[in-house]
Amino acid sequence: MELRFIVTPFSFYMEQIAIYLLAINVATFVTYGIDKWKAKKAKWRIREASLLLLAVLGGSLGAWLGMRVWHHKTQHKKFKYGVPVIIVVQLILLGLSLWK
Numbered sequence: 001m002e003l004r005f006i007v008t009p010f011s012f013y014m015e016q017i018a019i020y021l022l023a024i025n026v027a028t029f030v031t032y033g034i035d036k037w038k039a040k041k042a043k044w045r046i047r048e049a050s051l052l053l054l055a056v057l058g059g060s061l062g063a064w065l066g067m068r069v070w071h072h073k074t075q076h077k078k079f080k081y082g083v084p085v086i087i088v089v090q091l092i093l094l095g096l097s098l099w100k
Contacts, residue, residue: 028059032066060086
């Protein structure tokens with residue numbers, strides 16, 4: 001007896017989205033850590049707009065974790081309030097896209 005997994009276009013699409021979200025969140029988390037390291041070493045920094053763009057592009061959970069783990073950008077209002085708002089908006093959009 002052979003087991004076959006049926007790959008529907010929807011499941012393939014969801015798998016690709018999950019891979020993208022994992023990658024962008026890991027990249028965002030690491031980027032926040034690199035920027036924190038550069039801040040401590042007084043080196044060239046990553047622009048705040050770039051850090052926020054990574055969150056908007058799907059890396060909001062990675063940004064939030066990066067802020068917590070690296071203790072980075074936690075006092076900046078753009079990040080302190082902006083990243084949680086981005087997370088909420090993305091969760092609402094995800095819920096609406098899955099709701100049929």
